[in-house]
Amino acid sequence: MNMLIFIMAGLLVHCVFLASIFDIYFTSPLVHGMTPQRTPLPPPAKRLVLFVADGLRADTLYEIDDNGTPRAPYLRNIIEYKGSWGVSHTHVPTESRPGHVALIAGFYEDVSAVAKGWKENPVEFDSVFNESKYTWSWGSPDILPMFAKGASGDHVYTYCYTAEKEDFGAQDATKLDTWVFDHVKNFFQAAGSNQTLFSKVNEEKVVLFLHLLGIDTNGHAHRPNSREYKDNIRKVDDGINDIVSLLEDFYGNDGKTAFILTSDHGMTDWGSHGAGHPSETLTPLIAWGAGVNYPQKVASQFFEDEFLKEWKLENWKRLDVNQADIAPLMASLIGVPFPLNSVGILPLDYLNNSAHFKAESMFTNAVQILEQFKIKMTQKKETTLSFLFVPFQLLSDTEQINILRKARSYIHQEKYHEAASTVLLLYGFAATGVLIAFFLLIQTCPWTYYIYCLLPVPVWYAVVKEFRVIQDLVSLLLVFPLGQSIGFLGAGALGIEILVFSFFYRSTLTVGLIAFAGWPLITRLWAQAKVTTLSWTLLCLLLAMFPLMPVVGREPNISLVTVAGLVILLISSFSLASLCKSRNKYMPKRDLTILLFQMLNIALSTYVVNSTHNSLHHKQGLPVINQIISWTTLASSLFVPLLSPTFFFQRLLSILLSLMSPYLLLSTGYEALFPLVLSGLMFAWIYMEKEALQYYGDSLKTKLAVLNFSCSTDITQFRQLHLDDIRRSFFFVFFIMTAFFGTGNIASVNSFDPASVYCFLTVFNPFIMGSLLVWKIVIPFVLVSCAFEAVQVTTQLSSKSLFLLVLVISDIMALHFFFLVKDYGSWLDIGTSISHYVLVMVFTIFIMLLSGLAQLLTTKRIELWGRTKRHSM
Numbered sequence: 018m019n020m021l022i023f024i025m026a027g028l029l030v031h032c033v034f035l036a037s038i039f040d041i042y043f044t045s046p047l048v049h050g051m052t053p054q055r056t057p058l059p060p061p062a063k064r065l066v067l068f069v070a071d072g073l074r075a076d077t078l079y080e081i082d083d084n085g086t087p088r089a090p091y092l093r094n095i096i097e098y099k100g101s102w103g104v105s106h107t108h109v110p111t112e113s114r115p116g117h118v119a120l121i122a123g124f125y126e127d128v129s130a131v132a133k134g135w136k137e138n139p140v141e142f143d144s145v146f147n148e149s150k151y152t153w154s155w156g157s158p159d160i161l162p163m164f165a166k167g168a169s170g171d172h173v174y175t176y177c178y179t180a181e182k183e184d185f186g187a188q189d190a191t192k193l194d195t196w197v198f199d200h201v202k203n204f205f206q207a208a209g210s211n212q213t214l215f216s217k218v219n220e221e222k223v224v225l226f227l228h229l230l231g232i233d234t235n236g237h238a239h240r241p242n243s244r245e246y247k248d249n250i251r252k253v254d255d256g257i258n259d260i261v262s263l264l265e266d267f268y269g270n271d272g273k274t275a276f277i278l279t280s281d282h283g284m285t286d287w288g289s290h291g292a293g294h295p296s297e298t299l300t301p302l303i304a305w306g307a308g309v310n311y312p313q314k315v316a317s318q319f320f321e322d323e324f325l326k327e328w329k330l331e332n333w334k335r336l337d338v339n340q341a342d343i344a345p346l347m348a349s350l351i352g353v354p355f356p357l358n359s360v361g362i363l364p365l366d367y368l369n370n371s372a373h374f375k376a377e378s379m380f381t382n383a384v385q386i387l388e389q390f391k392i393k394m395t396q397k398k399e400t401t402l403s404f405l406f407v408p409f410q411l412l413s414d415t416e417q418i419n420i421l422r423k424a425r426s427y428i429h430q431e432k433y434h435e436a437a438s439t440v441l442l443l444y445g446f447a448a449t450g451v452l453i454a455f456f457l458l459i460q461t462c463p464w465t466y467y468i469y470c471l472l473p474v475p476v477w478y479a480v481v482k483e484f485r486v487i488q489d490l491v492s493l494l495l496v497f498p499l500g501q502s503i504g505f506l507g508a509g510a511l512g513i514e515i516l517v518f519s520f521f522y523r524s525t526l527t528v529g530l531i532a533f534a535g536w537p538l539i540t541r542l543w544a545q546a547k548v549t550t551l552s553w554t555l556l557c558l559l560l561a562m563f564p565l566m567p568v569v570g571r572e573p574n575i576s577l578v579t580v581a582g583l584v585i586l587l588i589s590s591f592s593l594a595s596l597c598k599s600r601n602k603y604m605p606k607r608d609l610t611i612l613l614f615q616m617l618n619i620a621l622s623t624y625v626v627n628s629t630h631n632s633l634h635h636k637q638g639l640p641v642i643n644q645i646i647s648w649t650t651l652a653s654s655l656f657v658p659l660l661s662p663t664f665f666f667q668r669l670l671s672i673l674l675s676l677m678s679p680y681l682l683l684s685t686g687y688e689a690l691f692p693l694v695l696s697g698l699m700f701a702w703i704y705m706e707k708e709a710l711q712y713y714g715d716s717l718k719t720k721l722a723v724l725n726f727s728c729s730t731d732i733t734q735f736r737q738l739h740l741d742d743i744r745r746s747f748f749f750v751f752f753i754m755t756a757f758f759g760t761g762n763i764a765s766v767n768s769f770d771p772a773s774v775y776c777f778l779t780v781f782n783p784f785i786m787g788s789l790l791v792w793k794i795v796i797p798f799v800l801v802s803c804a805f806e807a808v809q810v811t812t813q814l815s816s817k818s819l820f821l822l823v824l825v826i827s828d829i830m831a832l833h834f835f836f837l838v839k840d841y842g843s844w845l846d847i848g849t850s851i852s853h854y855v856l857v858m859v860f861t862i863f864i865m866l867l868s869g870l871a872q873l874l875t876t877k878r879i880e881l882w883g884r885t886k887r888h889s890m
Contacts, residue, residue: 047124047142048396051388053354056378060352061308061370062275064223066264067347069120070253071113071157072233072290073280075104075299077241078250079328088247089254092278092303096333097312100305101367103336105279105343111290111297113233116281116340117160121145121226123344123359145344146173148353149224151217153204155197156228176200190234191249197227198256205267219268222351227260229253236284241296275306275350279343295322302338308350310369338364349378355385383438387417446478505740512747513826516754517833520853523564523758529751530561537705546708553705556698563691563759573685573772575630581689582623585677588693589616592670608667611660615674618653621646622681629776639779647776651679651792659879663726665807669700672803672874676796682776683793688760692797695756699804702752706745707811724810726875745812746822749805750830753864756797798863802871820868827861 070078078089087093096102107116108125115126122144146152146164152173154161161175178196208214217223232249239245257278264274280300284290290297299322313334318325325331338346341361348355349363363382365375394408420438453470518525534557537543543550593612625643632640654675661671673696680692774789809819834854839847 047358048389048392049357051357051385051392053148053357054381054385054388055354056349056352056374056381058374058377060221060350061273061374062306062350062352063221063271063273064218064225064268064275065347065351066225066227066260066274066276066306067121068227068253068257068260068276068278069117069229070232070250070278070280070301071160071228071230072236072282072284073250073253073301074241074283074296075280075301076296076324076328077247078301079324079330081329082247088250091254091258095303095305096330099311100276100303101310101312101336102301102303102330102333103338105300105302105338105340107282107298107300107340109291109293109298111282111292113157113160113281114163117164117228118142118144119340120279120281120343121164121347121356123341123356123361125341125360143357143359145347145353145356146224146226148222148348148356149173149351150220150222152224152226153218154226154228155200155204156226157193157230160228161226176204190238190245191231191252193234194229194231194249194253194256197229198260201225201227201260202263205263209267222353224347224351225264229256233284237288240286240288241284242286273307275308275347276304277343277347278303279340300340302336302343304346304367308369310367334366336364336366338367345378345382355382357385358389360386360389384421387421391417443478446474446481450474509743509747512751513829513833516751516826516830519754519758520834520856526564526751526755526758527561530557530755533557533748533751534561540709542705542708545711546704549701549704549708553698553701556694556701560694560698560755560759563687563694564755566687566760568760573630574687575627575685577687578626578681578684578689579623581677581684581693582619582626582681584690584693585619585674586616586623589619589670589674592666596667605662607660608662611657611671612674615657615671615678618650618678619674619681622650622678625776626681626684630772633775633779639775643776644778647679647682650682651777654679655874656879658874659877661878663876663878665703665724665726665810666700668726668875669803669807673800676799680793680796683773683789685772691760692800695752695759695797696800696804699752699800702748702804703807703811706808709741710812726806726810742812742819743822745808746819747826749801749808749819749823750826752801752804753798753860756801757794759797798867799870799874802867803875806868806871806875823864824861827857827864831857831861 078092080088082088108119110126118124118126122142124142144164146154147169150172152164153176154164154174155176156178158177158180161177165173165175178193182193182196205218208218232246232253235243235245235249261276268274279302282290283295283297283300285292285294285296314332315334316332318331318335320335320337325335339361341359342364343361344359345355345361345363346367348359349368361382363378365379368375368378398408450471453474454467457466457470512529515525515529519529534554537550537553589612593609593616596612625646629639629643632638632643657675658668658671661668673692677692681689771786773793774786777789778785805819831854834850834857837850838854839850
């Protein structure tokens with residue numbers, strides 16, 4: 018009996034724990050009881066037409082077909098001549114119901130909807146349809162009813178086809194969209210002869226919603242890269258054109274209709290959606306008609322995804338929004354109250370209206386969101402012990418009143434641009450700057466103090482504006498276990514200290530490279546790619562020997578330079594054979610000519626080094642022909658790689674061969690072998706990062722040989738930043754430091770050996786000699802930077818993201834050296850501390866320049882002989 022009671026009690030406890038997750042995590046966070054808020058000024062539109070192309074990806078709509086024509090010519094014409102456009106960023110889960118809720122109700126579906134499979138309304142919520150005078154909708158029975166069911170009264174009408182028509186195996190899924198377009202046409206034909214219906218459709222605050230499911234159905238059945246999916250886009254484009262013409266005729270071209278085209282979610286290459294891949298979260302947004310801005314031409318604009326050039330839309334201003342922002346935009350256009358639970362922020366750039374209207378609309382938007390905060394705070398206060406309740410000070414009752422009063426005052430004074438909250442933040446920082454300046458003024462401080470004290474003000478203003486980003490980063494770090502987070506931070510701190518110590522002790526780099534050699538063993542990458550891992554480990558250990566060697570310039574050894582030249586010739590011969598084999602024993606004549614020319618340059622450089630030093634040894638001077646070859650080789654070293662194909666290894670090999678020629682000419686000993694080992698490690702690094710990406714499940718298996726520097730990043734391969742990218746950025750900084758101190762070229766001024774420039778000149782000229790020495794130092798940097806460009810493409814990440822991480826690491830190093838600057842002790846101690854700080858600061862700037870040079874060397878190609886037929890590798 019006791020055992021039975023014990024078992025029953027255990028079952029009860031487990032049932033309670035099981036039910037608790039639904040009570041804790043799947044209870045709606047939405048609040049009710051807010052007062053509807055609408056803009057008091059007359060709206061620009063009487064009616065709104067919303068086209069939602071279910072499952073439509075942004076890139077597939079905007080990109081140009083292979084024949085150079087737009088995939089959706091009518092919508093393309095809207096973008097260029099009539100309206101505004103951009104990318105709508107959706108949230109996970111990228112499913113139809115939550116996507117439509119975000120679009121039409123302005124909030125991201127609360128998790129309680131999961132428990133009902135997204136089918137029924139788990140809670141009541143407001144929407145633009147509910148606030149409208151009338152809404153007519155046509156489309157899927159899975160989407161339309163939920164907005165009618167949640168509406169108050171009987172003013173949201175739905176016309177749905179049967180569920181059986183949503184057949185993935187159907188021969189022509191475009192019929193779903195044809196059904197919608199045909200029924201809309203029939204509806205307005207009927208309205209022309211039905212006086213009651215005619216009166217209703219001519220009311221203000223009317224919404225027409227066309228849900229187009231064909232694209233999503235074809236995407237699931239045939240994949241988004243299929244002919245069926247793309248043909249469906251063309252049919253939707255034609256259908257929208259017909260509907261717009263129909264409505265303009267019906268309403269007598271009264272200019273009171275606003276149109277919006279968007280999508281609820283995108284789709285992966287393999288025909289799925291639901292997760293957070295950019296191919297699922299980046300959807301199109303095109304708006305035109307009453308109250309919408311006309312196209313805005315721009316000279317240039319920057320976005321991380323770099324799609325503008327691919328879409329050939331770089332000169333038309335792109336206005337990106339969050340998906341929930343579309344609901345307040347629609348409400349503002351037709352003058353209905355903003356949906357009560359909306360969290361969307363009105364995208365002002367889409368509005369073509371007076372500054373007064375925009376300011377009033379933003380004020381209404383702010384009050385509507387503030388209403389939700391007040392209700393939520395009241396509920397929390399009522400259910401929390403009074404001594405435990407801590408109000409949010411920045412939005413206390415007093416602060417709310419002050420902010421709203423100030424904003425309303427600005428509107429009354431017709432200071433419309435000052436009414437935004439962001440402007441209040443700006444004023445706060447501006448006031449801080451004024452106080453600092455006044456404090457410095459009364460103390461009669463030097464003008465430099467103003468720069469030092471005032472510069473942080475705009476910097477921190479920019480930081481505070483991005484507070485949500487910082488919040489997201491902290492939230493991400495808190496997800497990891499405490500021990501793992503501490504270990505990660507400890508490893509990062511140790512890595513940066515190694516970089517700092519390398520300025521004092523070159524041998525510290527050896528320690529770091531030995532640690533790098535063991536990286537695959539720690540992460541178990543060795544089990545996935547044994548050959549690549551072995552190459553990486555051996556090359557790390559080989560490169561680790563160089564910082565232990567004496568500073569170059571002490572004892573010239575031309576034999577080692579000759580060995581380096583022969584090794585690079587051997588490597589290039591094997592590479593040539595491999596390229597011919599990969600191209601089925603065919604290689605374009607001009608590509609072969611360029612590679613053979615570079616190999617000849619290597620052979621000539623090796624010969625010139627030996628010939629020059631032999632001639633000088635016998636006191637016969639510098640041969641003129643050797644001098645001509647040397648300067649010609651140097652001049653062509655940055656030009657010749659731009660003639661080679663931009664395929665990964667062809668371009669990287671071309672850069673290596675071109676830069677090795679002048680490096681050999683400037684070498685006198687073992688340092689000639691340094692770029693070879695460094696480049697070998699860089700090639701291994703590219704392979705290792707590809708393996709690491711696949712190991713963590715972030716990449717599909719793609720051959721590196723087919724990757725091309727000049728190709729734009731595909732939306733389906735674009736990914737978000739994660740913690741492993743910090744390691745990649747640290748590797749880059751470490752390799753740059755290794756390139757800097759690896760051979761000790763700049764350990765001190767007296768390490769410079771004039772013999773290293775004898776192939777170019779023997780007459781003393783400090784400017785030319787110094788320039789040649791600097792170029793010799795820069796060459797390893799360029800090799801590392803080009804490899805980093807390849808890593809960024811290989812790991813499917815925006816170059817800006819990784820580059821910003823590199824700058825953060827560099828700035829932390831600079832901060833470290835800032836606190837090491839001395840103004841006491843010997844002149845040597847003082848000078849060394851200052852030079853180290855200056856060196857790191859210059860290094861940060863230098864990395865920016867290197868990034869631009871590497872991008873130029875890897876992505877650009879000069880066509881001297883005209884275009885030839887390309888053969889894929």
